[in-house]
Amino acid sequence: MALEQLKPSFTGQAIPIHLPHWRSRIYGILGLLILLTVVVGFATTFGSVQIPFSAIFGTLLSKLPLVDITPTWPSTTETIILDIRLPRIILAGLVGAALAVAGATYQGLFRNPLADPYLIGVAQGASLGAVIGFLLPFNWQGMGFGLIPLLAFAGALFSVAIVYNLARVGKTLPVTTLILAGVALGALLGSVVSYLIINSGEKMHGILFWLMGSFSLSEWTEVKVVLPYIVVGVVIILLYSRSLNIMQLHEEQAQQLGINVEKVKLILLVAATLITAAAVSFVGTIGFVGIIIPHAVRLVWGPDYRFLLPLSVLTGAVFLILADLVARTALAPTEIPIGVITAICGAPFFLYLLRRKKRIVFF
Amino acid sequence: MIKLELQSVGVAYGHNLVVKDITFQVMPGEIVGLIGPNGSGKSTIIKAISRVISLRSGKIFLDGKDVFKIPRGDLARLLGVVPQMSILPSAFTAFEIVLMGRNPHLGLLQYESAKDMAITWQAMERTATQPLAERIVCELSGGEIQRVVIARVLAQEPKSILLDEPTANLDIRHQVEILDLIKSLCQENNLTVVIALHDLNLAAQYCDRLILINDGRVHAQGAPGEVINSRNIREVYGADGCVYPHPVNGLPAVLLKAGNSRHAKPRDTIERGVV
Numbered sequence: 001m002a003l004e005q006l007k008p009s010f011t012g013q014a015i016p017i018h019l020p021h022w023r024s025r026i027y028g029i030l031g032l033l034i035l036l037t038v039v040v041g042f043a044t045t046f047g048s049v050q051i052p053f054s055a056i057f058g059t060l061l062s063k064l065p066l067v068d069i070t071p072t073w074p075s076t077t078e079t080i081i082l083d084i085r086l087p088r089i090i091l092a093g094l095v096g097a098a099l100a101v102a103g104a105t106y107q108g109l110f111r112n113p114l115a116d117p118y119l120i121g122v123a124q125g126a127s128l129g130a131v132i133g134f135l136l137p138f139n140w141q142g143m144g145f146g147l148i149p150l151l152a153f154a155g156a157l158f159s160v161a162i163v164y165n166l167a168r169v170g171k172t173l174p175v176t177t178l179i180l181a182g183v184a185l186g187a188l189l190g191s192v193v194s195y196l197i198i199n200s201g202e203k204m205h206g207i208l209f210w211l212m213g214s215f216s217l218s219e220w221t222e223v224k225v226v227l228p229y230i231v232v233g234v235v236i237i238l239l240y241s242r243s244l245n246i247m248q249l250h251e252e253q254a255q256q257l258g259i260n261v262e263k264v265k266l267i268l269l270v271a272a273t274l275i276t277a278a279a280v281s282f283v284g285t286i287g288f289v290g291i292i293i294p295h296a297v298r299l300v301w302g303p304d305y306r307f308l309l310p311l312s313v314l315t316g317a318v319f320l321i322l323a324d325l326v327a328r329t330a331l332a333p334t335e336i337p338i339g340v341i342t343a344i345c346g347a348p349f350f351l352y353l354l355r356r357k358k359r360i361v362f363f
Numbered sequence: 364m365i366k367l368e369l370q371s372v373g374v375a376y377g378h379n380l381v382v383k384d385i386t387f388q389v390m391p392g393e394i395v396g397l398i399g400p401n402g403s404g405k406s407t408i409i410k411a412i413s414r415v416i417s418l419r420s421g422k423i424f425l426d427g428k429d430v431f432k433i434p435r436g437d438l439a440r441l442l443g444v445v446p447q448m449s450i451l452p453s454a455f456t457a458f459e460i461v462l463m464g465r466n467p468h469l470g471l472l473q474y475e476s477a478k479d480m481a482i483t484w485q486a487m488e489r490t491a492t493q494p495l496a497e498r499i500v501c502e503l504s505g506g507e508i509q510r511v512v513i514a515r516v517l518a519q520e521p522k523s524i525l526l527d528e529p530t531a532n533l534d535i536r537h538q539v540e541i542l543d544l545i546k547s548l549c550q551e552n553n554l555t556v557v558i559a560l561h562d563l564n565l566a567a568q569y570c571d572r573l574i575l576i577n578d579g580r581v582h583a584q585g586a587p588g589e590v591i592n593s594r595n596i597r598e599v600y601g602a603d604g605c606v607y608p609h610p611v612n613g614l615p616a617v618l619l620k621a622g623n624s625r626h627a628k629p630r631d632t633i634e635r636g637v638v
Contacts, residue, residue: 111452239471246463248452252415256446257519258439258467303454362454 100316103290120182129155156277212337233275396570439467443521464518505532
């Protein structure tokens with residue numbers, strides 16, 4: 001779209017540069033959208049029971065109004081597609097998108113390539129909440145899910161709120177102080193978590209499995225709870241993507257270009273933290289996605305946040321759906337923790353990109 | 364067509380009062396140079412006018428309005444700043460950096476239009492940065508970055524421009540080109556321009572008026588000939604007898620000679636003086 005706008009410029013002559021990367025970014029978004037659809041379909045066919053594509057299409061179509069299809073497949077197939085596979089795949093996509101976009105946002109906000117969604121204490125806060133949930137002698141069920149996700153979500157938000165208040169100096173929020181406060185509080189909470197795990201006895205396996213992340217308990221309830229947070233958060237972040245570009249100029253220059261830096265910082269921080277906390281609370285602290293996906297996107301399509309953020313959403317979703325597919329099928333019926341898969345499959349691919357592109361500067 | 368006015372402005376970093384009492388006015392179409400030694404408060408004044416730091420005392424008016432009460436987006440359409448050291452994100456292209464100048468003209472949901480692109484491209488033409496358009500920032504030299512940043516300010520289309528040492532990284536050809544450009548822009552568009560400069564010779568050549576700042580106060584202000592004279596230079600910089608009339612246009616010129624500071628050995632002074 002930007003390319004067509006270049007031609008009839010008001011000086012009467014076209015701008016004689018091609019800006020080829022703009023076109024490749026738009027093609028990238030379209031290509032990834034198609035890829036995402038294919039991957040969702042592909043992931044639905046695989047599992048303990050193989051389901052043909054035709055059954056998947058048929059089932060989905062038959063759920064639409066005004067479509068009348070007589071099922072040629074057993075009703076158990078429909079149950080597997082709709083109640084087991086699809087919610088799990090959709091949740092994996094949502095979490096992948098959330099972690100990737102939150103990672104890209106934190107990297108931009110802190111102007112730090114090492115930033116990931118867990119940098120300022122989200123993961124450790126969520127872990128502590130979850131571990132307390134595991135160790136409590138009772139359980140509570142409400143709205144279709146247990147105490148653990150609720151405590152994890154609360155823990156994540158609580159720890160970020162503490163970090164935020166520790167780092168604030170007057171009306172400003174220096175990012176270096178924020179990172180250091182986050183790392184320090186994270187270490188503190190992390191040690192408490194380690195102590196609790198060692199003394200958790202027979203619950204240790206469950207806790208460790210949660211910490212490495214798993215989609216094995218995904219149902220529509222989880223999707224419904226997580227979806228609004230992630231959609232709202234991602235939309236807010238996308239609205240501020242031009243501001244995020246300009247914040248790369250350092251704060252004084254951003255202010256002089258009309259950005260209300262402190263306000264934008266707070267909005268982005270809250271949005272990114274909410275989507276990370278929502279993602280983490282149900283499926284555990286899945287590592288690697290938030291740091292590697294945005295960098296892989298930067299390597300291929302460049303640093304402009306207006307494209308980096310939507311491309312990260314799609315790439316993160318595709319990546320985590322595929323990783324979860326491996327996690328549940330590779331050693332079936334045993335499930336591999338997804339955090340293990342993301343690193344084992346993701347790291348070599350990222351290193352390949354890094355070497356093949358040989359681009360020294362991409363952040 | 365806007366007037367800039369500072370009324371007994373004071374700025375402090377913590378308890379350290381850097382700018383104590385500064386009062387001056389800049390009229391449209393005028394280039395005013397801020398000169399003074401290191402640490403005299405030139406950069407701090409630029410930052411205060413652009414509302415990057417808050418005032419301890421006094422007031423700053425732009426177009427009759429208190430700068431600190433203008434919303435940031437509106438202020439950025441009135442006032443553009445070329446900072447002393449531009450640290451730019453290394454992976455962006457020069458075109459993308461200049462395009463950022465259009466930000467104050469765009470709403471949250473807007474995308475740069477053909478008009479924004481054309482304004483950006485014109486700004487790059489005026490600063491001779493069009494050949495750099497698709498290069499990424501980390502491949503550019505200090506002088507090229509400076510010109511890209513000036514192009515960004517032009518793309519911003521402000522009514523007033525503040526420049527903090529715009530020629531610090533440039534060779535003499537680019538120093539003259541940049542200041543010529545700023546001068547012609549100022550005259551064509553009736554801009555209100557404030558430049559903080561170290562180089563007294565450039566300041567004398569290009570500025571309509573100079574404000575000599577020493578220790579956070581205005582030491583002298585007026586036409587270059589009135590401000591750059593032997594007495595002021597001695598009082599502020601401690602350098603003696605180095606002001607001469609420029610051989611072509613008679614504006615003051617500062618020519619330094621070795622052995623004129625407190626670190627010089629007496630022998631150096633005598634020997635070089637004889638030669």
